[in-house]
Amino acid sequence: MNLTEKQKVLIEKLGVFNERSGMTPVEGRILALLIVSDVVELTFDEIKELLEIGKSTTSNALNMLQIKGRIEYITKLGDRKRYFRVKILxxxxxxxxxxxxxxxxxxxxxxxxxxxxxxxxxxxxxxxxxxxxxxxxxxxxxxxxxxxxxxx
Amino acid sequence: MNLTEKQKVLIEKLGVFNERSGMTPVEGRILALLIVSDVVELTFDEIKELLEIGKSTTSNALNMLQIKGRIEYITKLGDRKRYFRVKILxxxxxxxxxxxxxxxxxxxxxxxxxxxxxxxxxxxxxxxxxxxxxxxxxxxxxxxxxxxxxxx
DNA sequence: TATTTAGTTCTACATTTGCAGAACTAAATG
DNA sequence: CATTTAGTTCTGCAAATGTAGAACTAAATA
Known part of the structure; x- marks a missing residue:
């Protein structure tokens, strides 16, 4: 799983937009990633690696985004990881x-x-x-x- | 020129509201003051004294509020002071x-x-x-x- | 032309924010 | 029951923000 240059640019663009509506840079980019990425459900570690951010930052941002109602996660049988996705609706x-x-x-x-x-x-x-x-x-x-x- | 307790409370309330829509605390309170005060045109010094804020803070906040199009000032013949007021329209x-x-x-x-x-x-x-x-x-x-x- | 007035700009500082990495934890696995 | 996994919490730090006060400036006044 990795991103095209075009996708990276889009994530930054959307990221800035999100910042301006009250998110931290990382929150904005995580949300952007989940909208731009072709894989619509990403794990903690995938998000962390794709955006090159720290573990605690990832944890906190994901929690904030959930509290704000912007994302949610699903789980899969026999797999402990959380799969995060946007709550578009x-x-x-x-x-x-x-x-x-x-x-x-x-x-x-x-x-x-x-x-x-x-x-x-x-x-x-x-x-x-x-x-x-x-x-x-x-x-x-x-x-x-x-x-x-x-x-x- | 001074404020009633009720007015002070209202200024803080409106001030917080303004903060949450992207102003600094002082900007928010200046704007609030100009809406709540019975004197609708206040000078630099009146604002500074009423809100108990520094000179540079007053200067910067007033300039920002003008740039943002939220306030304007008028002048009076034979009086060098600027009289600031909200641009309600x-x-x-x-x-x-x-x-x-x-x-x-x-x-x-x-x-x-x-x-x-x-x-x-x-x-x-x-x-x-x-x-x-x-x-x-x-x-x-x-x-x-x-x-x-x-x-x- | 020295002083006052009305405000601006500069310097400094305390607070807040955003993030990273290390230490930690609870559950699952070998 | 020792280890791995998947994340959380704690500690610390660098940068940004918001404010104050001092120094400064330009125009008006004495």
Whole structure:
């Protein structure tokens, strides 16, 4: 098992993307590896060797990725090793959660607004409008996700 | 100019929220201050004193927040100080950009898919479905943003 | 032109983060 | 029951990050 140059480049590219959405470099690359590799189920040691990373790093990253719900492992009869793979179907949920998390500011904003003096009506009006934007988007997004889930 | 206990709590709360979306603690708190404070335009020194932070920290954070498009400053005739305030109207654009950035993975995914062998048809099918999800969402979101901008 | 003002840049430092390698552990195997 | 296997936990370190304070600068003021 080894990687083509093209695959290595793709892993780095996807790795950087993953870093920017809150993973460590190694986490990002492990996830990328599991998406790019032609072997879709890789063992601890294969991951470690392919990415040339330390044992503890591999262990910790794999555990984090599991906690975050991005990967899982299966086992095979008569084989003690764990075979890790991405939980692709979870991605939609991931995206949904993160979108909604972004719009969660709405609640905080309402709290801020409730505490503002009425001596800055213009500012308050803008904040109110922003709030309406959040509410609107939350509604729209739920609808979109619903629409996707229930498509034929 | 000083803050109520309630305001201080709100600033910390919003501050933590901001930290989690990629700002330093101080950046997050400055932005929070400018949203929570009843005085909507604050000077360098007011910000520094209210948040009890260093001069260089204040300077760097204010510059970063301007680069990120989150704040701006105005000046007053016969007054050399800068008066900083949030660019609230930019928030919608911020949200839009970040949403779209999340879905930008779609392009990367297509590249990955193009490079996968056809020996893993099931996996590839799932990836394809994920891609369709991204495309669908991108379309939906653009529509939603458009709808918001053109509402009466 | 000396001083003050409003802010920037430089230097230093403490904290946090990410990773490696060694030591360890629990289960399976010889 | 000694050894191997498959991983986890511990220890330490190098680099990055976030902040403070001092030194500096450019413009305005006395």
């Amino acid at each position: 979870n991605w939609e949920k991931q995206i949904e959660q993160r979108m909604m998390a972004m719009l969660a500011m709405s609640d905080l904003m309402k709290e801020v607004l409730a505490n503002r003096s009425d001596k800055t009506p213009e500012f308050n009006k803008e904040l109110t409008k922003l709030n309406q934007f959040f509410d609107f988007m939350r509604e729209e997004f739920s609808e979109s996700f619903f629409k996707w889930k229930n498509r034929k | 930019n928030w919608e654009k911020q949200i839009e950009q970040r949403m779209m950035a999340m879905l930008a993975m779609s392009d990367l995914m297509k590249e990955v898919l193009a490079n996968r062998s056809d020996k893993t048809p099931e996996f590839n099918k799932e990836l394809t479905k994920l891609n369709q999800f991204f495309d669908f969402m991108r379309e939906e979101f653009s529509e939603s943003f458009f709808k918001w901008k053109n509402r009466k």
